[in-house]
Amino acid sequence: RRRMKRVRRIVDGLAQQCGTPTAKLWLLADAMVGDMHAALSSSDGGKSTLRMLHSPHSSLPIGNEEGLFYGMDFGDTHIRFVRVKLGGKYGRVLDKQSIDIPVPSKLMVGSSQVGKDVLLELNEALEKHGVAMRVSTLVNDAVGALVGGRYSSSDTVASVILGMGTNAGYIENAYAIPKWQGSLVKAEEMIINMEWGNFCSSHLPITEFDVCLDAEGPNRDEKVYEKLVSGMYLGDIVRRVLLKLAKETALLGNIIPPKLMIPFSLRTPDVASMHQDTSQDLELVGEKMKEFGVPDSSLMSREIVVEVCDIIARRSARLAAAGIVGILKKLGRDGTHQRSVVVVDGGLYEHYRLYRDYLHEAVKEMLHGKLSNNVIIKHDECGIGAALLPATHSM
Ligand code: ADP
Numbered sequence: 001r002r003r004m005k006r007v008r009r010i011v012d013g014l015a016q017q018c019g020t021p022t023a024k025l026w027l028l029a030d031a032m033v034g035d036m037h038a039a040l041s042s043s044d045g046g047k048s049t050l051r052m053l054h055s056p057h058s059s060l061p062i063g064n065e066e067g068l069f070y071g072m073d074f075g076d077t078h079i080r081f082v083r084v085k086l087g088g089k090y091g092r093v094l095d096k097q098s099i100d101i102p103v104p105s106k107l108m109v110g111s112s113q114v115g116k117d118v119l120l121e122l123n124e125a126l127e128k129h130g131v132a133m134r135v136s137t138l139v140n141d142a143v144g145a146l147v148g149g150r151y152s153s154s155d156t157v158a159s160v161i162l163g164m165g166t167n168a169g170y171i172e173n174a175y176a177i178p179k180w181q182g183s184l185v186k187a188e189e190m191i192i193n194m195e196w197g198n199f200c201s202s203h204l205p206i207t208e209f210d211v212c213l214d215a216e217g218p219n220r221d222e223k224v225y226e227k228l229v230s231g232m233y234l235g236d237i238v239r240r241v242l243l244k245l246a247k248e249t250a251l252l253g254n255i256i257p258p259k260l261m262i263p264f265s266l267r268t269p270d271v272a273s274m275h276q277d278t279s280q281d282l283e284l285v286g287e288k289m290k291e292f293g294v295p296d297s298s299l300m301s302r303e304i305v306v307e308v309c310d311i312i313a314r315r316s317a318r319l320a321a322a323g324i325v326g327i328l329k330k331l332g333r334d335g336t337h338q339r340s341v342v343v344v345d346g347g348l349y350e351h352y353r354l355y356r357d358y359l360h361e362a363v364k365e366m367l368h369g370k371l372s373n374n375v376i377i378k379h380d381e382c383g384i385g386a387a388l389l390p391a392t393h394s395m
Contacts, residue, residue, distance in 0.1 A: 004300075006249040011307055014241060017207045018315040022365050024203060025322040029366065031201040032326030036194070041178045049224075051195035055143045058191050059392045060171070061151040064089040070133065071386025073144065076164045078102050084387045096384060137389040141345065142169035143193050147392070148385025149343030155376075156341040158327045162320060163346025166230040168194045170327050196323055197226030204228060205315060209240040216263065225323070229316045231268040231348040239266035241308045251301050257293040265292075272352040275309035282306065310354075317355045321362035328375065334367060336374070343380040350379055 032050075039048035066088040073080040078100045085095040122135045139147075146159035146169040158170035172192045204224065213236055214220060214227060227233045243260050245251040252260075259265050270288055277284040282302040289297040289305070297305075324342055328334040349356055360377060367375060 003249050003251075007245060007251055007304060010241075010245055010249065011304060011311075014207065014209075014308070015311050018205050018311050020205060020315055020318040020322075020362070024205070025318060025325070025362060025366055027203040028201055028319065028322040029326035029329055031203060032196075032199060032323055033330045035199065035201075036326070036330050040172070040176065040192075043179050049198050049200045051193070051198070053193040053195060054177075055139060055169075055191040055193055058137065058139055058143055058147060058389055060189060060191070061147060061388050061392050063092070063151065063154070065151075065388065065391040066091075067391065069387040069391045071144075071384065071389070072135075073141070073386050076103075077108075080383075082384055082387045084384045086391055093382065093384065096382075098383070139386070139389060140167070140169075140193055142167040143191055144385035144389070145169070145343055145345040145380065146171070146191060146385070147388050148382055149341065149380045151384070151388050152343075152380055152382050153341045155339045156343055157331055157333065158324070158340075158342045160320065160324060160342060160344045160349075161346045162230065162344055162349040164230060164232045166197050166226050166320065166346075168196045168323060168327060170194070170331065172331075194327075197223045197230070199225035199323070204319070209237050209244075212240060213237060225319070229320050231346070233268075234312055234316055234348075235267040235269075235271050236264050237312050238271050238308055239264075241312070242266075242305065245304065245308075251304060252289065252292075252294045252297060257289075259292045268348065269351070271309045271313060272355070274305060275313055276352075276354055277306065313352070313355050314358050316348075317358035318362040321359050321366065324359075324363055324377065325366045328367075333375070339374055339376070341376045341378070344377060345379065345383075 035048040035050045036052060038046040039050045039052035065086045068083070068085050071082040071084070073082070080098055080100050082096065082098045084093060084097075086092065087094040119135055119138050122138075126133055126135070141161050141163075142159050145161060146156065149156035149159055150171075156171075158168060161167045170192055172190050174188055174190055177190065206224075206228070210227060213233060214224075217227075217233075217236070239260060242252070243256070246253075246256045246260060274282075274285045274288055281299055282305075285302040285305050286297055289302070325334060327342070328340060331340075333340045344359075349359070363375065363377060
């Protein structure tokens with residue numbers, strides 16, 4: 001019983017520190033809006049933690065694009081090739097093919113040719129291999145998702161990436177960008193890549209586990225928001241909590257499972273499968289614990305593992321929701337009857353049902369239930385953003 005008391009003290013303390021009541025989420029959304037304004041007002045970004053990059057070579061599709069187009073999507077682990085045949089205003093997507101090719105592990109750790117123009121390199125490589133094709137545009141994932149979302153629905157106002165990393169893009173009115181006032185701004189709508197992974201605010205719920213992850217992991221003192229939210233880190237935060245429980249309460253037996261001491265050994269998909277284990281005696285959690293060197297975990301310890309996964313995943317989903325509401329507020333769409341679509345892309349959102357539910361629930365909570373009517377948050381199944389950019393250019 002004494003052990004259980006110690007376990008509860010740690011887990012309850014974690015839940016409290018990771019707490020994201022609606023009022024806190026609004027403080028974060030407002031801080032996000034403040035940083036968006038700051039970065040858009042001054043040419044050096046002022047005090048903003050956001051970059052707010054204008055994507056000058058990207059234009060939004062209007063739906064009448066026509067022809068055969070190709071896109072490549074460079075992920076961290078795979079490259080997706082998309083070939084799409086667009087049939088104009090009435091034909092829309094006539095045909096779509098895509099294949100995923102895993103990036104060979106030797107290339108994942110290889111170094112890039114520092115300072116070389118990627119577009120130039122790509123085109124040189126295509127020419128060298130005799131491929132009669134040229135790459136016209138290179139954009140980041142948030143911009144690609146936004147363009148794809150806009151083709152699917154003209155009400156699309158923003159895109160969010162929730163995969164290995166996190167980022168967001170949105171469509172801004174040129175007149176709302178003070179730093180460009182007076183310069184030649186032709187387009188009324190501009191695509192902004194927020195680079196929101198760097199967002200930082202004193203309102204973010206940061207725990208001792210996050211502090212250690214930041215000190216010991218990659219990109220120290222950077223990417224504060226991304227480290228609380230994205231798929232690259234959730235597994236390792238959970239691992240750090242379980243390690244503390246194993247060390248201080250012997251939750252997982254008398255020895256500390258050696259694998260639990262290895263950074264990034266617990267991955268976010270593991271967290272998702274344990275969190276969503278619906279079997280009565282939490283078999284999946286038991287299996288995972290076995291993999292970590294705990295042959296017979298008790299039901300009570302499995303329940304604690306699920307509780308920890310829930311706390312960390314819920315915090316992430318709710319923080320991502322605050323960011324989304326921040327964008328909607330910046331656009332004046334957090335309380336209107338206008339229909340607003342936010343497209344979300346990335347494995348964390350696509351494959352983790354409870355995560356998605358928490359995110360939707362928090363947005364709804366923040367907007368007092370208006371989500372169901374006016375704000376639609378969804379994955380864009382079409383996924384042709386990268387191929388659409390050359391299409392908008394060819395018009
Ligand atoms: P990338 O970010 O590399 O472009 P994805 O968008 O597919 O690729 O996202 C991959 C990330 O999504 C993984 O790093 C992982 O954190 C998360 N992920 C993948 N599958 C799952 C899953 N089943 N449950 C939860 N998270 C997942």
